[in-house]
Amino acid sequence: MVKILVLQQLYNLADDALEYQLLDRRSFLQFLDLTESSSIPDAKTIWLFRDRLAQAGAGSLVFEQVQQQLHKHGYMARCGQIIDASLVQAPVQRNKREEADTVKEGAMPLTWKPHKRAQKDVDARWTKKHGKSHFGYKLHASVDKRYKLLRKMSITHAAVADTTVFESLLDRTNTSRDVYADRGYPTNEREATLKQAGWRVHIQRKGSATKGIFEAQKKRNRHIATPRARVEHVFGALAQMGGKLVRCMGIVRVTFALHLKAASYNLKRLVFLKEGGLVPF
Template sequence: MKKRSAIKDDLFASEHHREKIDRTGDPLAEIEQHINFSALAAEVDSIAPRVDSTQGGRPPYPTETMVRILVLKRLYNLSDEQMEYQLLDRMSYQRFCGLTQAINIPDRTTIWHFENRIGEAGAQALFDGVSAQLFKQGFIARGGQIIDATLVPAPKQHNRRSDKEMLDQKAMPIDWKPVKRRQKDTDASWTKKYGKSHFGYKLSINVDAKYKVIRRFQCDTAKEHDSQHFEAVLDRYNTSQDIYADRGYPSTEREGWLKEHGYRNHIQRKGHRQKPLSECQQRRNKRIAKTRARVEHVFASIDQMGGKLIRTVGQARANFAMTMMAACYNLKRLVSFQRAGIKAF
């Protein structure tokens, strides 16, 4: 006698699965509901127009489909190979990208070529497009601005000492063949933080204190000090003149410049071995930290998107990845506002 089983076969099982996903709550459906992807695709096409296929050849995939794939890739920090697999395997990914009935799914090479085609300018267009949608909903920069930086790790390079010396001099080892050169990241750098060594890049951001939205950002290698990007990420359109930053940013020249331009300085003081902070300065730092800590929520949210590790080689590709980080964080932030029913005014 055949044993009874809870598993039931049905020709329409996939439809039942979709219905249950909808009842449970599909986060990708929520993103699709609140984000205008056709507008984002138009922004990308204005920077990197699609190839004209009227003369023959295989037509390219719609830009909107590829933009959705890039968003998925960054939201879950997937490699091109994993992105291809997930598009073939996951029903929710196929539905989000409009590929449910498609027999030809964009493969890893297609995704790679699309990223190459749009480049950093295309990623910046996506960031600007999401920012425009935030602005349209009334979420302008308010409440002051918080400036901080985070390390973005990259795959560690294992080079011989002689090779390292040549790379430090901006030269390429003679015995490196072209294939090896393409796999070596000579732009990423080492730095130390809290006594630990880190290899990769650095992402400096400016977040408004009210909505915790990334307004400006700057990409660089890990060895560059956080304070070097202060002026580059300063947002002159914030409705408040308050500027918050941690103890890595204070300087006499900067404080004078901020005062001259009408900004209210909320940069934490830094003590020294021969000159520790006074009790008054410690209280001031503690008061500033309550607001400044909001930028750490942003970094934590980015880290929850599959981590900050980037799988790229070279500064240009790293810039693309970090720009997509900022764009996808803002995208998620806008969706969270809409879901919670938060109004700008």
Template sequence: LKQEAMPAHWKPTKRRQKDLDATWTKKHGKSHYGYKLSVNMDKKYKFIRKIVTDTASTHDSQHFERVIDKANTNRNIYADRGYPSAEREAWLKANGYRSQIQRKGHRNKPLSKTQQGRNHRIAKTRARVEHAFAAMEQMGRKLIRTIGQVRANFAMTMMAACYNLKRLAYFQSACIVAL
């Protein structure tokens, strides 16, 4: 499977059950096989505005430009420590966005108190996105029983749509009106 080709000696029944699109990745010392979901979320109402799915081995930062919703009127872009780069900062500035990307310390060069405070301020806003992932995880997001990236993309899109419907139902039951 690592060569993205099925061995010729496999029987057709076994071939149907193997997913050649999915890839392996390590996160916090644990190996995961499958796909990855990146989202663009509304800061105020916690609606998912845009999603991008890809194989698990693809780094999150490769989805950055594709997941940005150009129709969004909020010009602040919040992201974690895996995204900062000089090119990305220049791209954001050229396109009229304000970078709210957390900074990362390096060996023998820790973050200053000011940078730590900035990261903490950004983390409070970013935590709202993690609530959406937790809600989708309760709906079964951790496990997708499909073979192929197209089907996995469909499954994750449906999960995001269900999450948004759940948020909409909450707003309607609480009589909250978007301004």
């Protein structure tokens, strides 16, 4: 059944569409080692299985199992890591101002009936980026520079600042101590702590509202930009797989969905690396 969910993530299929494709595509049946259509679960069964895994917090276990497969094939985290975050859009909630204030406080409006509560996402939040409002969640990730594989990840609501989860994303299994990040992460205290711990810090500088940055800092930013851009390639690949939009509601289900999406991306990337002849070293 987990392989069915992987197919769903790779091809960005809804449950009903997945059921149809399982009945229609022989290649899907071969991947699942199935020979009879009577063995194929229907859309409701797929939803229930996925939801039970989500409630059990199994997404991180699937992600870690894929990491072990990467290590088994020799693709360990190498050449440093790049840390960044990406917004994940969720269905917009149309709440009254009083209801929105109650949700922000972590409570549920008393006027909501049970059937209405089931259709409300009380975990997602609004945030602004480049002057535009976004509603949903945020995927924080650490990607290794060598293979562009996702190594560590964390999911929060969209209003959480990128910098708050930086330390939890550090991959200490990486063979290099180089850490790359954009302008959203620099603090003097963080850089001092990282350097003291033996990390080589490559975090881009940013100016203040009244003061820009020096030419030397601009040159340094450009030098960091090229390796740091590799994480954007990963987010772009996830977007092509539907990873920039979630159709489920609640942090528990979203966390599972994004862990499964990341695991599926890593499997797809592993096949690409092996077929492309990129030998691990």
